[in-house]
Structure formats: structure tokens, C-alpha cells
Amino acid sequence: MGTLLTFSACKDDDEPGPDDEQEVITAVTLSLTPTGKGQDAQATISTLTGSPVQNAPLTLRPGTEYTAVVTFSDESKTPEADMTAEIRNERDEHLLVYTFTPEAGSGATVNVNITDLDQKNLPVGLETTMTTGAGTGNGKLKVVLKHQPGGLKTGSNTTAGETDVDVSFNVIVAN
Structure with missing residues (x-):
């Protein structure tokens, strides 16, 4: 899998007390639905057993836009606890x-356009459109969740803040 899941999810408070626990994220799931006709694609990477394991490659069609x-x-x-709601609440x-x-x-090419925004109209990334190019082949789609509190979030600085999750999905673009 190359890239390990780095799951040190965010704390609930800016100033946590001694009894506050850090959330745990053990799985990331990508679900894609073509905007026209075609087959949905879904894959999950889990670290529950220690090493990151992807249940199946994301198999996409060339020249297709996906939600x-x-x-x-x-x-x-x-x-199982859904951690997405917390990320959405702290978008x-x-x-x-x-x-x-x-x-x-x-x-193969896959272009990603973030479609959801926070309260300051800055990108979040829980919802996107992904568009494949005309070519076929294999690759990796890296997904990194950054925690950028205290004004670190600018919408364009992709390195600021703490990395909560870092995974790479195997992708196949084929007819």
C-alpha cells in the first residue's frame, strides 16, 4: 500500500483537559457514483489489524465524471463509530x-474538484467530483486529511497543520 494510514484524529477541544481522549480513525471509504450511466465504485482502507488493507481497488471508467x-x-x-460527522462539524x-x-x-488520469465548502467558503473535501481522462491504466489516489485550527486553513495551503489521515487507494482506470 506504500503509504500508511496516519490516524491521529483531532481532539474535540482546542484546550483539552487531562481526561480528553483523541478520536481514532481506523477506516477511510471512498464512494463514487458516475454522473451519467455506469457502475458505482467503492473502496475502503482499514488499519484495524495494524497494517493498511484496501478491500478492493477503485475501478473507474475512462472519460467519466463521478460524484x-x-x-x-x-x-x-x-x-462502528462514524467519524465523518465530527469532521463535518469542524469543517x-x-x-x-x-x-x-x-x-x-x-x-490514467484522475482530476479531483472539491465541491463542499466551510463557513468561510474554503474547500473541505468530504464531497468532490472526480473526472477520469481518456487514458487507461493504474495509479494511486492519495487522500490526506489535514487539521488546520487557529487560522491555519487558507484553502490553498495543503501542508499546514496536523495530518490526521494519510492513505493511498489503488485505482484502475479501464474500459
Whole structure:
């Protein structure tokens, strides 16, 4: 998988007390629905067993636009805890960064456009459109969740703040 999940999710308070626990994110799921006709795609990367494991590659069609949603969960709890709502509630302090890297010799491209905004009209990234180019091949879609409190979030600074999650999904673009 190359990139390990770095799950040190955000704290609830800016000034946590001694008993505050840090949230745990053990799984990231990407769900894509084509805007025209075609088949949905979904994949999950989990670290519940320690090493990141992707349940299936994201298989996409070339020349297709998808509506995409990313969700976060803590599979160590019973029932499984949805961590996405907390990120959405603290959207002014979070930014998801997406980077697609094709394998050597691959003609695949995936462009990501963030469609959800925070209260300051800055991008969040829980909702996006992903568009594949005409070429086919394999690659990795890296998804990084940045926690950017206290004015660190500018919408364009993708390195500021703490990294809560860092995963890379295997992607296949094929007819």
C-alpha cells in the first residue's frame, strides 16, 4: 500500500483537559457514483489489524465524471463509530487533499474538484467530483486529511497543520 494510514484524529477541544481522549480513525471509504450511466465504485482502507488493507481497488471508467464522497470511521468500537460527522462539524478546521499519481507507463488520469465548502467558503473535501481522462491504466489516489485550527486553513495551503489521515487507494482506470 506504500503509504500508511496516519490516524491521529483531532481532539474535540482546542484546550483539552487531562481526561480528553483523541478520536481514532481506523477506516477511510471512498464512494463514487458516475454522473451519467455506469457502475458505482467503492473502496475502503482499514488499519484495524495494524497494517493498511484496501478491500478492493477503485475501478473507474475512462472519460467519466463521478460524484465522490469520503467517509471516516472507527471500526474498533461496537457499533462502528462514524467519524465523518465530527469532521463535518469542524469543517472550518479541516481540509482534504487529493493527489493522483499514475504508475509508470500508465495513461490514467484522475482530476479531483472539491465541491463542499466551510463557513468561510474554503474547500473541505468530504464531497468532490472526480473526472477520469481518456487514458487507461493504474495509479494511486492519495487522500490526506489535514487539521488546520487557529487560522491555519487558507484553502490553498495543503501542508499546514496536523495530518490526521494519510492513505493511498489503488485505482484502475479501464474500459
